[in-house]
Amino acid sequence: MENTNKKEVRLMKGNEALAEAAIRAGLHAYFGYPITPQSEILEYFEEQAPKRGFTVLQAESEVASINMIYGAAGAGARVMTSSSSPGVSLMQEGISYIATAELPCLIVNITRGGPGLGTIQPSQGDYFQSVKGGGHGDYKLFVLAPSSVQEMADFVFDAFRVSEKYRIPALILADGALGQMMEKLTLPEEGSLPHVTPEWGTTGKTKDRERNIITSLHIQPEKMEAINHHLQAKYKAIEEAEVRYEEYFMEDAEIVFVAFGLSARICQKAVDIVREKGIKAGLIRPITLFPFPKQIISETANRAVGFMVVEMNAGQMVEDVQLAVNGKCPVYFKGRMGGMIPTPEEIAVALEEKFIHHEEKV
Amino acid sequence: MENTNKKEVRLMKGNEALAEAAIRAGLHAYFGYPITPQSEILEYFEEQAPKRGFTVLQAESEVASINMIYGAAGAGARVMTSSSSPGVSLMQEGISYIATAELPCLIVNITRGGPGLGTIQPSQGDYFQSVKGGGHGDYKLFVLAPSSVQEMADFVFDAFRVSEKYRIPALILADGALGQMMEKLTLPEEGSLPHVTPEWGTTGKTKDRERNIITSLHIQPEKMEAINHHLQAKYKAIEEAEVRYEEYFMEDAEIVFVAFGLSARICQKAVDIVREKGIKAGLIRPITLFPFPKQIISETANRAVGFMVVEMNAGQMVEDVQLAVNGKCPVYFKGRMGGMIPTPEEIAVALEEKFIHHEEKV
Amino acid sequence: MEIPVLENLEVVYKKPETLTDTPFHYCPGCGHGVAHRVLMEVIDELGIQEETIGVAPVGCSVFAYHYMNIDMQQAAHGRASAAATGIKRVLPEKYVFSYQGDGDLAAIGTAETIHTVNRGENILMVFINNAIYGMTGGQMAPTSLCGQVTSTTPYGRDPAKIGFPLKITELIAQLPGAYFVARHAVHTPNAVRKLKKALRSAFEYQKLNKGTCFIEIVSNCPSGWKLSPLESQKWIEENMFPMYPLGDIKVPGKNITAPSTENN
């Protein structure tokens, strides 16, 4: 599968599609450490690097990778790392540093069932960590949740674009199934994402400019508060400009599924199933988890009978949905955990239980 | 200050009070790594250990400390570690493991201004990390937020009690000011918290029992889901039995501050200030951040004009308040960041702006 | 299979009592199985099943606790020696050992490894060096050989890019905290006999509270190496041993690491 023709339809694993897309997006360097279910990303890069002219390095740990990313991104390069849940937990300090130093980069979390060492099966248990901030302090990542192999590839471009525009680390959050499964896809075109070495990068202090400093330390609290205000303003700008979501049968939907990633695909099928029974269900699928599509959910809440949030976890995004709905109608939750994937049928049943047979609210 | 008399009124730093209380609570072992503003905890233990007969070890890093805690807690000992924001971020993988393996222990986070390396000034920016889970997967900690030096000591006992009762790691979340300041306190009595070596501890497999295994790995997703259901049930039980909060002038309050830790003390003063102007303000102070006092807030929302959440961060607990209020009345937020501490006066002003002069909702 | 009819038969070898009846999940021919078994034989023979706590790593041997019938903990990737430290410090009278692969001990766990030994923790560290990340599907380990093809060195390990194999055992042997350091193997009956002797000594030394015992076991990973078990044994002899020669590296009494810089 080394053919890099453009526009060719291919069958690829999500992990490989993502890696190939990153190369086409003009990746300069990748640093990472093996972990199931995402080791193919590193492996793909190692295989391609000599032929395609970018840098790849297997780090000694996830802690090392994220700090290598820090260095390389600080030097103005387009860089990424990837890992899976436990490995991403180890990166939390580094991520907080990167966010504060405002370094664009891409972090990929191909999640597995937790908590703890858990399983290697797919899960969405890292939503909170991704959007609320698993590290310390107030920071945000630009979080994209693909739901197909095609999007695993496409979103790499979006991630770099937004990341570099706002100087915010981007995170692609996809469960292990999306990493491991193969689907057909059309690869994005090589080189369509230009990169300019940023003027703030530590590339060597030339005579015509002051020295560039990459830091997240501001010992004066007044200064640190100003940094925080700056970050918050940036996050607000992103919330205004970069929200993305997808709708399915929402024109007349009374009962609204909200789900991201793989769960959203399963909900789509569930919509089909219950629509056949005459239930007017629809689906809102947040594509960006931060910024979260609050507004559409809030507006929908004005007319909907209720919401049903489906996640492969114990209930995380459901809180953001509740915050957006703000009491305007009931919000129910259906989840599977520990690597289990819900079936469209069980989701359909759950919806009927709540909205047709009226069981208690979660 | 080596006098360990009971009931004596002392002037102590919050960090030292906490450490002394832990010794009195029958701590077996402490593992930790220095970081401002909490290094006094390790230092106090190092100073006391030879005289008081417990184990203390300066680890090579926070990653090592949390995994030493894992081992020692797994062996059935009463153990703790402490750190501050960046160090606690490094512990997230280990914390997720500990939570999943259901090991009782105490983790102390004396927070500083973030994100990134930030400042060493006090902050409450690690709320999300503490209550939503900075690590991967669905897990919870029992989170206590003291707001005085007295509570820094007292809550150690609560933390161990609940931690051991439910086999859940406890977290004491206090900002750096609480760690650094001195106040008068009466120390808890030594030995009032009995400890029984748990039957699940890896203390050596005697002939009369099966071997004990401490693990967080369950490669079969069905099994891992069962583990998750078990954890969730436990968290629910804790939500039912262990919620703690404090009220101030709530009998007739129309406008309700919600704040934890140091912010709560400042809000108390703000209540006094605005009450003098005839504004019927009150304060609900969550003592346990998980379990969060949802119910009292939800009930209060039925009669209140509105809420004002005050935090030393960009707005984190405010989401939990909004979830509890669920749209029943407006919830405003006032925050300071990066190590800045709000004054009672500015909070009073903020309240008046929102509720008297009606500025826009956050 | 039937036992041929012979009179007066006595059992001269059977699997140790302290090994459970759960079959190993390891690939055919994998050295982890032998290492597990020998470790449990020693525990049996010393009669210390009740006093021993083991720590399993993240790696193929993550499930060691399914097989070893002793109290065990499964530690986070790279942190087995930290967890073992925690256990030993609260249970100083018990025998504690950690069991780790080369990725676990010599990559992500390097800091814990160095500092555990430097503190001279009175534990036994068992280190399975199979020059690869077995569990995750055959990626390069710090100990992978130059030129070795793995899934992350598809063109062979290139020292110019990623450095030379890390001889962590020689490194930690330099530390005063290391009391007994040796490298063994499991590829022949004699190697197994020697390993067993070393493990036995290590447990006995643990009673003396003199420091860390560290035993590297050069092992194989037929799956990761993409060789048959028999080929893998040959590969060990031809490729691993020149880099990782067997034998004692530090023995009690003969302190190779003076607190000076004599190694220069």
Add this chain to the structure above:
Amino acid sequence: MEIPVLENLEVVYKKPETLTDTPFHYCPGCGHGVAHRVLMEVIDELGIQEETIGVAPVGCSVFAYHYMNIDMQQAAHGRASAAATGIKRVLPEKYVFSYQGDGDLAAIGTAETIHTVNRGENILMVFINNAIYGMTGGQMAPTSLCGQVTSTTPYGRDPAKIGFPLKITELIAQLPGAYFVARHAVHTPNAVRKLKKALRSAFEYQKLNKGTCFIEIVSNCPSGWKLSPLESQKWIEENMFPMYPLGDIKVPGKNITAPSTENN
């Protein structure tokens, strides 16, 4: 103060151009200042200010970037060499150095230190060994001496409990990736001269792409040691040097680390 009236005066020593005018925040007599200055002198003399990127640690020298007038990054505690690796790998033509204290480099950063050197990253690692955690108020460092009183070893460092001082420099010198390893000091004019020569060589070697240059600087921490600056210099000579003797540890051409176990 006025300059005494002397004719035909020429400047024979002034602070390097590449040092900013910001006064150091260090305590009186702290060796960090000298180390900073000499580093910048070398950069001045080699004329590589435009091509050099430095990485500051977490430790007292966290603000090194306030003083060094070059592009700099401030890395997380212990990760300076990982960040430097990231920089060097994307800017292989530039000069990259990391600057770390003993807590940073030899405690929390041990894994990054070992692996950076083992990969032979073509960077210069400057290692300030002051046998203490200066920044956080004088806690024990891995390099603290036996018996040394610190805020976390109030009764003196007890090797039975926490191990012997870690001679990380000797350790990493064993790695084939280490190209040039030396230990210097800043307590006397001559020591400073030698250090400067070594730093200069290290930058020159970096052009050759032969591996990591690693220079330990035995320094002082008057505040942490609770000594006056002058007393601290004496303490260095009397207590630090016996443990950390000055001189070259590994020089190009003379490879002390054969891929065998010759160090036994």
Add this chain to the structure above:
Amino acid sequence: MIKTEEIIVAGFGGQGVLSLGQVLSYSAIIEDKETSWMPSYGPEMRGGTANCVVIISDGRISSPLVSRYDSAIILNQPSLDKFESCVKPGGFLFYEESTIVNPPTREDIHIFKIAATEEANKLNKKQVANMIMLGAFLEVRSIVKLESVSKALLKVLPERHHHLIPLNEKAIGIGKEIIQKQYQETI
């Protein structure tokens, strides 16, 4: 209505169950259909069970993981034990004869026994047993054309194995014949 076929291919690792599935998926792409391929491994390190779920559809595929299958292609006993009950009533189960001691017992599905290993051994290439199974499957469930399969083999096999394509095609043919013969016998 949208036509969708949900297939599980299961056996020991090393029997080529994953690549069988990939050939199916790639064939679907060549015919411009939608497809997904989702692998799953047992807890054993190697040699344990492995399976993949292949979905081929005219329309968008929602969940790539399903728990009931239209067809099952089974190459060992543990997989049969696990998946027999997951075939939809009226569905199809193909199993490799030599690896199965306790054959399937359901009566509401179509069951086909294929001596794939035996036939592969006759070809002196036991690795192609999976292609024999594929041939048998395609003879009954002609969801993709043979020529698409040939093109798919070009994509799925690494270039250095392209010389084996004729052999693989032959194996597929053998699989088809086995079924044809069974039909004839039942007539």
Add this chain to the structure above:
Amino acid sequence: MIKTEEIIVAGFGGQGVLSLGQVLSYSAIIEDKETSWMPSYGPEMRGGTANCVVIISDGRISSPLVSRYDSAIILNQPSLDKFESCVKPGGFLFYEESTIVNPPTREDIHIFKIAATEEANKLNKKQVANMIMLGAFLEVRSIVKLESVSKALLKVLPERHHHLIPLNEKAIGIGKEIIQKQYQETI
């Protein structure tokens, strides 16, 4: 109404500003008052500025950190520059003479200049300058009794320094005298 005194003590590290504050706080405890002591350090590693805010009150103390003070005890120029403006109108400012080049200029507060270093040098123990400042402060603001301060010294000073308590008490006395003299002079 609840009586509360909010005090800032500021100077270089090493001048004993933190322990001055601790003695004040401990004295309050001995009198069963509420108290809080909150330190703050400058960005310099050592020898930089350090200060502590001490609050002593009859009632519960809300925020241990305030930005306006009833009294300020100042031991160096940077601290004077920083905190002069933070004294509440009508409040009290005590400063150590020898360390201040530009004295305070406010006219709405009470200002006291104390030659503490000089007097301490006379005692051959420059470390007690802080106690001289404390004595001066207490003479003006008698929020705690002298005997409480003596008891507090027992608590704050480590046992090995208890022999220095008489000297400290003497220094406090000197501070009081300085103020008494100033009052007499102004009379």
Add this chain to the structure above:
Amino acid sequence: MIRGTVFIASDICKGCELCIAACPQHSLSLSRQINPKGYKYAELINDECTGCINCALVCPDAAITVYRQAKVKKAV
């Protein structure tokens, strides 16, 4: 000659052949049949076994038990 024999748990054996290579008596070989896990397993193929335990020592799956003929005690 010392006589011995071995019992090999055929359901546990993974057919790695390491015991076969380790046997000085060439007494072991792989079965033709596969076990429920899909592996051919090791079998004793002759009577030359001395009970030297070499095979058991290298068996990664602890599948081998070794027996040896006890020295017959003289009747008292």
Add this chain to the structure above:
Amino acid sequence: MIRGTVFIASDICKGCELCIAACPQHSLSLSRQINPKGYKYAELINDECTGCINCALVCPDAAITVYRQAKVKKAV
């Protein structure tokens, strides 16, 4: 004898005395006065300075500039 002199930035100097100890000519001493940071600072106290730069080399605060008398060029 070579003649030299030094300029010491008294506002930067922290009075650590390291230069004083390093001066072979005993030409340096601490001031009586303190600088704005509260430190006594190093001063040149005699004319013996040779411009050897020792003091500058050990100064942790880069506070010292050293001058030396140039060899007077012979008039052409």
